[in-house]
Amino acid sequence: MKEKTLNFIEPETSVKVLKVTGQKSSRKRILDMGLTPGTRVEVIRRAPLGDPVEFKLKGYNLSLRKKEAETVLVEIIE
Amino acid sequence: MTEKITVALAGNPNVGKTSIFNAITGSKQHVGNWPGVTVERKMGKRKHKDIEMQIVDLPGTYSLTAYSLDEIIARDFIIEEKPDIVVQVIDATNLERNLYLTTQLMELGTKLIIALNMTDLALAKGDSIEVQKMQEFLEVPVISTIGSRGGGIEDLLDSITEEIHRTRTNENVFVYDGEIEKSADELGNVLADDPYYSHYPSRWFSMKLLEGDENIIKKAKESGNYPQIRKILQRTDADSFEAKIADQRYKTIQTMLRQVCNINTDHLSGSDMVDRVVTNKYLGIPIFLSLMWAAFEVTFTFATPFMNIIDIFFGWLAETASDVITISWLASLVGDGMIAGVGSVLIFLPNILLLFFMISLMEDSGYMSRAAFIMDKVMSKIGLHGKSFIPLIMGFGCNVPAIMATRTIEDSRDRLITILIAPFVSCGARLPVYVLLAGAFFGRDAGIVIFGLYALGIFVALISAKLMRSTIVKGEDTPFIMELPSYKIPTLKGSILHMWERGKIYLKKAGGIILIGVVGIWLLASIPAPGSGGTFASEEIYGTTDSMIGFIGQIIEPLVAPLGFDWKIAVALMFGVVAKEIVVGSMGVLYGVGDNEDSLTEILAAGAMTPLAGLGLMVFTLLYVPCFACIGVIKRETGSWKWTVFQLLYGTGLAWIFAFVLYQVGSRIGLFA
Ligand SMILES: Nc1nc2c(ncn2[C@@H]2O[C@H](COP(=O)(O)OP(=O)(O)O)[C@@H](O)[C@H]2O)c(=O)[nH]1
Ligand SMILES: [Mg+2]
Numbered sequence: 001m002k003e004k005t006l007n008f009i010e011p012e013t014s015v016k017v018l019k020v021t022g023q024k025s026s027r028k029r030i031l032d033m034g035l036t037p038g039t040r041v042e043v044i045r046r047a048p049l050g051d052p053v054e055f056k057l058k059g060y061n062l063s064l065r066k067k068e069a070e071t072v073l074v075e076i077i078e
Numbered sequence: 079m080t081e082k083i084t085v086a087l088a089g090n091p092n093v094g095k096t097s098i099f100n101a102i103t104g105s106k107q108h109v110g111n112w113p114g115v116t117v118e119r120k121m122g123k124r125k126h127k128d129i130e131m132q133i134v135d136l137p138g139t140y141s142l143t144a145y146s147l148d149e150i151i152a153r154d155f156i157i158e159e160k161p162d163i164v165v166q167v168i169d170a171t172n173l174e175r176n177l178y179l180t181t182q183l184m185e186l187g188t189k190l191i192i193a194l195n196m197t198d199l200a201l202a203k204g205d206s207i208e209v210q211k212m213q214e215f216l217e218v219p220v221i222s223t224i225g226s227r228g229g230g231i232e233d234l235l236d237s238i239t240e241e242i243h244r245t246r247t248n249e250n251v252f253v254y255d256g257e258i259e260k261s262a263d264e265l266g267n268v269l270a271d272d273p274y275y276s277h278y279p280s281r282w283f284s285m286k287l288l289e290g291d292e293n294i295i296k297k298a299k300e301s302g303n304y305p306q307i308r309k310i311l312q313r314t315d316a317d318s319f320e321a322k323i324a325d326q327r328y329k330t331i332q333t334m335l336r337q338v339c340n341i342n343t344d345h346l347s348g349s350d351m352v353d354r355v356v357t358n359k360y361l362g363i364p365i366f367l368s369l370m371w372a373a374f375e376v377t378f379t380f381a382t383p384f385m386n387i388i389d390i391f392f393g394w395l396a397e398t399a400s401d402v403i404t405i406s407w408l409a410s411l412v413g414d415g416m417i418a419g420v421g422s423v424l425i426f427l428p429n430i431l432l433l434f435f436m437i438s439l440m441e442d443s444g445y446m447s448r449a450a451f452i453m454d455k456v457m458s459k460i461g462l463h464g465k466s467f468i469p470l471i472m473g474f475g476c477n478v479p480a481i482m483a484t485r486t487i488e489d490s491r492d493r494l495i496t497i498l499i500a501p502f503v504s505c506g507a508r509l510p511v512y513v514l515l516a517g518a519f520f521g522r523d524a525g526i527v528i529f530g531l532y533a534l535g536i537f538v539a540l541i542s543a544k545l546m547r548s549t550i551v552k553g554e555d556t557p558f559i560m561e562l563p564s565y566k567i568p569t570l571k572g573s574i575l576h577m578w579e580r581g582k583i584y585l586k587k588a589g590g591i592i593l594i595g596v597v598g599i600w601l602l603a604s605i606p607a608p609g610s611g612g613t614f615a616s617e618e619i620y621g622t623t624d625s626m627i628g629f630i631g632q633i634i635e636p637l638v639a640p641l642g643f644d645w646k647i648a649v650a651l652m653f654g655v656v657a658k659e660i661v662v663g664s665m666g667v668l669y670g671v672g673d674n675e676d677s678l679t680e681i682l683a684a685g686a687m688t689p690l691a692g693l694g695l696m697v698f699t700l701l702y703v704p705c706f707a708c709i710g711v712i713k714r715e716t717g718s719w720k721w722t723v724f725q726l727l728y729g730t731g732l733a734w735i736f737a738f739v740l741y742q743v744g745s746r747i748g749l750f751a
Contacts, residue, residue: 020321024290025145026557031324032141033559034175038325044353048362049455052464052558054353058174058328059341061353063451065458065558 002076007053007069009043015074016040022071034058035072080125083242084132084159088152088183089167090176091138092444092563094195096120097225098167099135100575102235109579112151116717118485126235129242134161140175142182144293147490156188157278163189163238167225170200170207171564173339174331180216181252181327185282189246191237192220193230199564204342211338217246226569254326258319261288264310274301289323290316349444349564357448366452369445370471373436378475378506381428388428392421407615410604411597414620419596422657423589426478426707430584431577433472433479437486438576440468442568446486447560454558460540461547461555463487466496470539473503474532477704478588480505481711482580489556495546497715498725501704502539504532507658511699514662514675518682519689519750527693535700538732550724588710595706599656602627621667627652641698641737642691642745651698657705689750694737701733 009015017039020030034057035041044054044061052065064072087095099107103122112119120135136155137148144150156164166183168176183190192212200207213220219237223230253259265284269275275283278297286294287307298307335341356365396413403409440446446465454464465487473480481500487493512531516524547553603621606612607629612619619625623632623645631649638648646668654661662675669686671677682692703709703726713722744750 023554023557024292026559028143028289028320029140029145029557029559031321032143032145032178033561034178034328036325036328037321039328045357045359047357047451047455048359049452051455051458052451052560054357054451054562058172059343060172060175061349061562061564063447063558063560063562065454067555068557068559 003073004076005070006041006043006055006064006072006074007066009074009076011043011045011053014040014042014077016077017072017074019073020071021073022068026068027071030064030068030072033062040077041074080128080130081242082130082132083162083238084134085238086134086136086155086161086164087167088136088156088164088179089138090140090169090172090179091561092566093138093167093169093172093176094223094225095135095138095167097569097572098165098193098195098223098231098234099133100572101225101228101231102131103133109583111717114717115147115151115490116715117147117151124235127239129239131235131238139179141179142186143289143291146488148488150293156183156186161188162242163191165191165193165234165238167193167195167223170194170196170222171203171205173207173335173341174328177331177334178327181331182282184216184218184252185279185285187279187282189241190218191234191241192216192218193223193225193234194220195223195225197222198224198227198229199566203347205339207339212334215334215338226566226572252327252330254323257314258288258322258326261310261314261319265307268303268306268310272301272303285323287311288314288316289320347564352565353448353562356445357451362452366449369440369449370468373433373440374472374475376436377429377433377472377479381432384428385425388421388425392417392424396421406617407604407613410615410617410620411600415597415600415604416593418600419593422596422707423585423592426476427581427584429476430479430482431581433475433483434580435573435577437468437483438573439568441486442566442572444563444565447562450560451562458555458558460543462495462543463489463492463556463558464560466492469496470500470503473500473505475506477501477503477505478584478707478711481708481715482584484715491551491553492556494716494721495543495551497712498546498721498728499539499542501708501712501725501729502535502542502701504535504700505658507705508699510659511654511661512696514679515682515692515696518679519687519692527696531696531700534697534736538701542728542732583714584711587714588707591710591713592706595709596656599627599653602630602652621649621653621664640742641694641734642688642741643695643698643737647687647691647695651702654699655703655705655709657707658699661699688745690741690744693744693750694741697740698733698737701736702730704729 017035017037019037020027020035039057042056044056046053052063053069054061054063087099089095099120102124107120107122110119117137122133124131124133136152139149139152142153164183166180209220209222219241221230221234221237223234262284265287266280269280269283283294287298298304355361396417399417400409400413403412449468450464453467457464457466469480469483472483477500481497484493484496487496512528516527520527603625604615605626606614606619607624607626610624612624622628627649631645634648635645649668650661650664653664666678669678669681671681709722712725713719716722
């Protein structure tokens with residue numbers, strides 16, 4: 001089982017959310033945006049300068065800075 | 079009798095709320111600010127079937143957690159003002175996340191109607207949604223709409239008029255697991271005991287307490303039976319509840335979606351394809367820069383002829399007025415004061431209209447988020463959000479529309495800092511000052527000097543942002559959690575409307591301040607200096623030693639002497655607050671060469687001022703008090719005189735320090751001597 005934080009996932013990889021940690025307010029927002037445990041997330045790409053990172057989940061696209069992505073614990077699917 | 083009701087339009091950002099608002103209200107709308115804050119409030123009226131509706135376009139929100147100012151406003155409006163009906167606009171191509179807000183609106187117990195918008199795009203994508211089933215599941219009316227084309231608006235209005243007289247109880251469509259429900263019930267009982275809570279929907283309040291919503295807990299602390307509430311809350315594990323509640327809301331939504339729609343997931347959307355190019359590792363930045371360049375050109379090059387027309391027209395009007403009016407002081411007041419004042423308000427209008435047209439295209443198409451995505455890395459270095467980049471860049475053309483463009487930045491602290499540093503970005507009006515002075519003093523090296531000034535402006539802006547972030551506008555960097563909405567084709571009507579609104583706001587809110595400033599300077603230049611014996615508003619004294627402004631200039635000369643400036647420069651700088659390019663013209667008058675720039679260059683080059691002081695003057699012009707128009711929009715956009723005055727003092731202080739160090743150190747080491 002490979003647990004990692006979302007900032008370390010390479011583009012074009014799919015992962016499953018395990019847990020969201022971090023500061024209360026950003027954690028709440030990340031959950032509200034749908035990164036709840038069990039959700040499937042695909043890493044799409046990094047911005048041209050390397051940060052933020054774009055993800056696809058629940059049929060829409062979301063971007064997080066690496067700093068925020070670091071608070072999302074995930075496991076790689078397959 | 080006509081009935082009057084209030085209808086609030088709520089929903090996630092970019093789902094088409096404003097399009098639907100425009101379709102419903104047409105031209106009967108009014109744009110202002112929410113009380114106490116500078117978040118935009120759009121209200122409009124519409125009469126349908128004898129019911130007079132007051133429509134409010136709420137700021138876009140993803141949830142009802144008090145996370146951003148926008149969300150607090152939307153939530154407080156629904157809770158405190160209690161609109162008769164809330165219409166939630168939903169993006170049909172993005173149901174799951176949109177319905178998350180629905181779950182919370184239902185807990186609020188308000189009357190709810192769902193406008194299922196963008197149904198054209200959902201259809202094109204190959205999704206099928208059974209509206210009837212959705213309606214049954216949610217127990218609220220669901221109306222299909224196409225906001226950008228006004229489709230379904232009549233149905234929506236019909237539904238509002240029907241729903242207004244119907245009672246429903248659908249607070250419990252979303253049920254949580256046993257443990258959560260049990261705690262919610264217990265809390266509900268405690269809340270029912272205290273009339274303090276009667277104002278709030280009990281179920282929603284309980285859920286928010288369980289989620290650990292800080293804002294709500296603060297409210298609860300004010301009540302007598304908070305100890306009981308705390309006891310219940312202490313038993314629960316807030317962190318796990320928070321995740322569980324969000325999770326179960328999404329689970330219920332998924333259950334419903336499986337029953338009511340068929341979403342085509344294999345489809346690689348047009349948006350994804352565009353993004354492969356537009357946010358591409360290698361192409362992203364060049365494309366961004368080209369688009370910025372194009373927007374800049376359109377805004378500032380296309381505006382030039384219009385600005386010239388305004389300039390010529392008001393020049394002509396002022397002259398005609400002074401010819402027609404025989405009383406000389408009145409002629410001067412009308413011509414040099416009032417008409418010139420109105421002219422200096424209107425001169426910015428072409429820039430503002432064009433820039434907001436471009437910004438509206440970028441926002442409505444969805445490109446604005448991509449721009450923020452691409453530039454965020456750079457802006458985060460100074461503690462700002464990617465969205466601050468575009469306003470700052472536009473500042474090179476003119477700071478006035480640039481400051482107005484900070485509206486696109488959601489976080490209020492990021493916005494404030496961006497407004498405060500924007501005037502340091504060297505605008506087009508400062509260029510004539512540089513060209514003249516650099517030309518007179520540095521000849522062939524003028525280009526390097528001018529480039530250096532632009533660089534200094536950027537440097538000061540960046541350092542100031544960083545400084546303010548860690549001192550007066552403290553706080554952690556706002557988390558960057560931004561949706562990249564799918565691309566849409568913007569509508570001409572929407573963009574024109576947006577541009578027109580901005581223009582109106584500028585004229586109404588900033589126009590007065592500019593006018594007062596310009597007339598104020600006219601007065602100072604026209605009132606005779608004490609003991610000079612000159613006549614009020616006569617041509618002989620206007621702006622000279624014999625006028626008040628000259629008098630003040632001489633009084634403050636000791637203040638600017640350490641910078642190598644004399645009183646004439648002090649006066650020219652005071653005039654420069656009307657518009658920075660005026661510094662040059664005023665110097666011409668004060669050095670007795672009139673409007674002739676060539677003679678001014680000669681006088682300066684012949685030693686009226688040292689090159690070092692000339693450089694100092696350029697630096698000072700770059701950094702000190704921005705023009706009245708800029709001051710007007712800073713006030714309007716920060717909503718605070720305190721911050722406006724802060725900007726003026728901070729900028730002028732910096733200008734003084736830079737020019738002081740330059741002159742003092744420079745003259746000691748013999749720089750440019
Ligand atoms: N295709 C399509 N585009 C729409 C529809 N409704 C709105 N739009 C477009 O979506 C973009 C965002 O709309 P807007 O009303 O500003 O959304 P708001 O942020 O919720 O106020 C604009 O470019 C609109 O023209 C719709 O039903 N169909
Ligand atoms: Mg809107």
